[in-house]
Amino acid sequence: MTEESVVPASRASLSRRTVLSAGAWSIPVVAAAVAVPLHAASVATGAINADGVVLTFPDANLGGSSELSLSGQITFSSATTAPTNVTVTFTWAGAGDNAGTDGIWVYAPDSTIDGWTFVQGAPNDGLYPAVILQTTVATGTTQVPVVSRRLGSTSNAIMYGEETPIGGFAAYDGAYTIRFSAPGYTDAEIVVPYTQVFPD
Incomplete structure (x- = not known):
């Protein structure tokens, strides 16, 4: 053909x-x-970066606990285009001798993250499965401070991961997971382990 x-x-x-x-x-x-x-249009158009957040353990000397304090800030990849609610969620997973614990103890009185409000959990010497705080930022925001304090001092811890009593000592091994979220942005999550060193 x-x-x-x-x-x-x-x-x-x-x-x-x-x-x-x-x-x-x-x-x-x-x-x-x-x-x-x-x-x-409903999918995240930006991202949250938590590289600027510093987590420290003020009581991390020998035999110390997983007490937590924060400093630094989170950063948005693009400025907010409207007032925006930002949430931070803390969870704790025990490890080793402390495996199976999943609560966070919040110190009282006056534990806070500057400019953030407790949504779940409270500064009342209580134990919670998760601790959540929230803040609202203005249009055009690119950074949000994450500075914790208790009794007016940034050197005081505000919370710690639940512990397991073992032979007269409390085992604190585990890890915090801290997730920052806001509508229109991809979440940022940081996981910070704590390994306890017992005195000899």
């Missing part, structure tokens, strides 16, 4: 009905293409 005989045959097979049918199939394709950007 020559090339000249193939071309007219395939053109002849395109009837008016075939063309109309092809046109009908293109309508859902266009509709689907339009729907994607509408869905994408």
Whole structure:
């Protein structure tokens, strides 16, 4: 079969009905293409960076505990375009001799992160499965301070991971997971382990 005989045959097979049918199939394709950007609008357009957050253990001397204090700030990859709620969630997972513990003890009185409000957990010498704080930042914000204090001092711990009593000592081994989240931004999560050193 020559090339000249193939071309007219395939053109002849395109009837008016075939063309109309092809046109009908293109309508859902266009509709689907339009729907994607509408869905994408709810997806995070930026990210939170927690590299600037410093977690320290003020009582980390020999036999000390997983007491926690914070300093530094989180950073948004792009400035907020409206007032935005930012949340920080703390959880604790025990390890080693302290495996199976999952609570966080919050010191009282006056434990706080400057400018943040407790949503779950409270500075009342109580134990919580998770501790959550929240703040609202203004339009155009690129950084949010994360500075903890208790009794007015940034050197005092505000909380610690639940411990297990073992032979007259309390075992504190484990890790904090700290997650920062805000609408329109990908969460930032930092995991900081604590390994206790018992006195000889």
